[in-house]
Structures are given as C-alpha cells and as structure tokens.
Amino acid sequence: MKPNLLALAALSLSTGCLFGDSDNGQYVYQSYCQSCHGVDGSGGIDVGIGPDTGYYATGGSGFSANLKVRVPQLTDEAILKVLRDGYKGMPSQFSEDDDQALDVLSYMRDTFE
C-alpha cells in the first residue's frame, strides 16, 4: 500500500467515515433528498410539513426524519442501509453499487453534526 493510501485509511478510521465525495454529495442531496428532508435536513420544509415537524418532533408519525438529529446518531452502515433498502415511509434511493450513496453520506457527515 502506498503511504498516501495509508494516511487516508488512518483518516478514515479516525473520523469513522467511509470514502465519498462530499461536494458531489451536496448535489446528490439537493437532487434526491431535499424535497422530503428539507434544505437544512430538519424536516420536510419543501413539502410543506415545516421545519420543526421531523420524525422526532412528531413522535414518529411518519414524516421525513430530522437528519440533523438522526445522522449523528446513526452509523455509516445504518445510513447506507436506509439509502439502499428504504426505511418506513422512505423509498429506496440507490442500488448496492451506486457511489452516490457514499457521496451523500460524506456530505451529511460534514453538514449534519
């Protein structure tokens, strides 16, 4: 393994985040997620649900999850599973081998913390 790969691996371990392109992830988020999760991740602003009515705020009535709350609580693996398999009211977003899932994960780790 080349030294720069080792450094990247160490960085990955220390941040606990898988590789993904956060800049592209922002585009992915805006294209695929924002309509349900809102511009800032706090709920379905764009579908008229309102910023304070994410999953937790409503006691789990099925509205889009507040990602600012949920993303820091979930592991990378759990988030990728949600993106690939869907979760309750959320349809599957990406197939198993689609790197957009990693990109949007990186973006969310950078943004919702």
Ligand code: HEC
């Ligand atoms: C059609 C609307 C819709 C779209 C599009 C959508 N989601 Fe969701 N999402 C939901 C709903 C609804 C829930 C909450 C389900 C529940 O908790 O009842 C959810 C839950 C989640 C959760 C939390 C799961 C948990 O364990 O609490 C994550 C993370 C998430 N979405 C990420 C994303 C990302 C990233 C995208 C874009 C790639 C996306 N979602 C696209 C509707 C959507």
